[in-house]
Amino acid sequence: MAEPVVQLVDVRYRYPTGTQALDGVTLAVQPGERVALAGPNGAGKSTLVLAMAGFLRAEGTIRVAGHTLTPGSARDVRRHLGLVFQEAEDQLFMPRLGDDVAFGPATMGLAPEQVRTRVREALAAVGLAGCEDRVPYHLSVGEKRRAALATVLAMRPQILVLDEPSADLDPRGRRRLIDLLGGLEATLLVITHDLDLALETCERTVVVDAGRVVADGPTAEILADTALAAAHGLEVPQALAGQGGRHPAGAEPPPEPPP
Amino acid sequence: MLDHFANRSTPAHRLDPAGKAVALLAVILATVLVTRDRFLPLVPVAVALAAYHAVSRTPIRYTLRRLALVSPLAVAVVVLFPFLEPGEAVWRWSVAGGEVVVTREGLVRAGYLLAKFVLCTWAALLLLATTRFQDLLQGLARLRVPRVFVTQLAILYRYLWVLMDEGMRMRMARAARDGGLGPWRLRLHSRAGVIGVLFLRSWDRAERIYRAMAARGFDGTLHALRHGRLRPADWIFSGSVLVASVALVLGERFLYG
Numbered sequence A: 001m002a003e004p005v006v007q008l009v010d011v012r013y014r015y016p017t018g019t020q021a022l023d024g025v026t027l028a029v030q031p032g033e034r035v036a037l038a039g040p041n042g043a044g045k046s047t048l049v050l051a052m053a054g055f056l057r058a059e060g061t062i063r064v065a066g067h068t069l070t071p072g073s074a075r076d077v078r079r080h081l082g083l084v085f086q087e088a089e090d091q092l093f094m095p096r097l098g099d100d101v102a103f104g105p106a107t108m109g110l111a112p113e114q115v116r117t118r119v120r121e122a123l124a125a126v127g128l129a130g131c132e133d134r135v136p137y138h139l140s141v142g143e144k145r146r147a148a149l150a151t152v153l154a155m156r157p158q159i160l161v162l163d164e165p166s167a168d169l170d171p172r173g174r175r176r177l178i179d180l181l182g183g184l185e186a187t188l189l190v191i192t193h194d195l196d197l198a199l200e201t202c203e204r205t206v207v208v209d210a211g212r213v214v215a216d217g218p219t220a221e222i223l224a225d226t227a228l229a230a231a232h233g234l235e236v237p238q239a240l241a242g243q244g245g246r247h248p249a250g251a252e253p254p255p256e257p258p259p
Numbered sequence B: 001m002l003d004h005f006a007n008r009s010t011p012a013h014r015l016d017p018a019g020k021a022v023a024l025l026a027v028i029l030a031t032v033l034v035t036r037d038r039f040l041p042l043v044p045v046a047v048a049l050a051a052y053h054a055v056s057r058t059p060i061r062y063t064l065r066r067l068a069l070v071s072p073l074a075v076a077v078v079v080l081f082p083f084l085e086p087g088e089a090v091w092r093w094s095v096a097g098g099e100v101v102v103t104r105e106g107l108v109r110a111g112y113l114l115a116k117f118v119l120c121t122w123a124a125l126l127l128l129a130t131t132r133f134q135d136l137l138q139g140l141a142r143l144r145v146p147r148v149f150v151t152q153l154a155i156l157y158r159y160l161w162v163l164m165d166e167g168m169r170m171r172m173a174r175a176a177r178d179g180g181l182g183p184w185r186l187r188l189h190s191r192a193g194v195i196g197v198l199f200l201r202s203w204d205r206a207e208r209i210y211r212a213m214a215a216r217g218f219d220g221t222l223h224a225l226r227h228g229r230l231r232p233a234d235w236i237f238s239g240s241v242l243v244a245s246v247a248l249v250l251g252e253r254f255l256y257g
Helices: A045-052 A074-080 A097-107 A112-125 A141-153 A171-182 A195-201 A219-224 A226-231 A238-243 B017-033 B042-056 B060-078 B104-130 B133-142 B147-178 B184-215 B232-256
Strands: A006-014 A020-029 A034-038 A059-064 A081-084 A159-163 A187-192 A204-209 A212-218 B089-095 B098-103
Touching: A006 A045, A020 A045, A020 A212, A034 A045, A034 A195, A045 A059, A045 A159, A045 A187, A059 A074, A074 A081, A081 A141, A081 B184, A097 A112, A097 A141, A112 A141, A141 A159, A141 A171, A171 A195, A187 A195, A195 A219, A204 A219, A212 A219, A212 A226, A219 A226, B017 B042, B017 B104, B017 B133, B017 B232, B042 B104, B042 B232, B060 B104, B089 B104, B098 B104, B104 B133, B133 B147, B147 B184
Parallel strands: A034 A187, A034 A204, A081 A159, A159 A187
Antiparallel strands: A006 A020, A006 A059, A204 A212, B089 B098
């Protein structure tokens, strides 16, 4: 087996207020894997992301794309770890969308022509082609979410980490996002309590509760375990609850009836 | 928005932002530096601004409305001059044993300062009306304005509206429950609460923005794509504004000395 692209060994973090947000998380993600990180509110999912990027100094070992996280290597780690935060509004901090998407590649030191190409490609990838001149403040919630994804895609990270990507999206925006994620090449780590989303985009699901990994396995199996879901405040997707599974991620959807 | 009319395309809009910023600085300096008590040297400034205004086809209401918005500041500064400046008395009142005097010199002085204020503000408004804010920021960066300021302006411009929205939502949430009624003491209390919460939320937001920036490798510079190049028209415009400003100040010194 290849070296895991993300490797966490016994990661612990306690907030200054005393909350033990991470209580010994051990997890390995292989290159190209699509992993959903599920769990109730307050389980430590977002804290784990902040720790992985070095924004919180956690105990334990964190390795990302061959770099062991230390205060000095946080910059290298972040270069390979594409973080899409929960609040798209805060991720789009430039007054013009094109400049915002250009921010990452330009900071990486790419030539202006390359930066322009990346901006164009990233915006096209999220269905916002030609929107360089738009003002982030005026985008809709769904557009902001996709724009935030574009800002990270433009950096071509090895691992994409999305924090609650489907929160406050309407069904159409959500569908669009799921299709978009399905078409991405990078290793994917999706933090969500939207288990439908997990089922459709990730073949593996890790359930986190109270700062610990409580289950880890193929998404369809994890989600079929009603007792597990109930114990950790999750809701099994309607699609699975009734007839024991419709079409798990990776499988072909049922063929369309001929016209 | 601040730069609502900046997306038009007129000769004034097409000028280079850095050149326009230099011209603005020259106009402001000249306006401030001409000597105190004559209106005549201000006339050429006003004429030049009016010409620029016309070329840029900026609606006059835009300028007037924004001037009105900031003028209370100037009025607050200027309003005391007629009372404090010594000189020929125009009005006198006896108040509580003392005497309040309004002087001619004080009135002229106040009017004069107000005129300078209006001209400077007008010039700044014209720059904003004919330059997109992000272009202006890049212009400033090219003029070697410290990047901390440029970054701060960029973030301020980006989040000012978000902050205003947030304040508005909280006000509506409050009004939905108290209907704008209730004892004034309680209202004042809740208003203070809104401001406090707004402050804390902004703090949190600043933290999140910083993380988003750091996650993409922020190193202190806001890199951007477009780099302007000065065309002959930019040189002519900024050059002539500079020369005219210097000529105005020196000429005024020389003539009235």
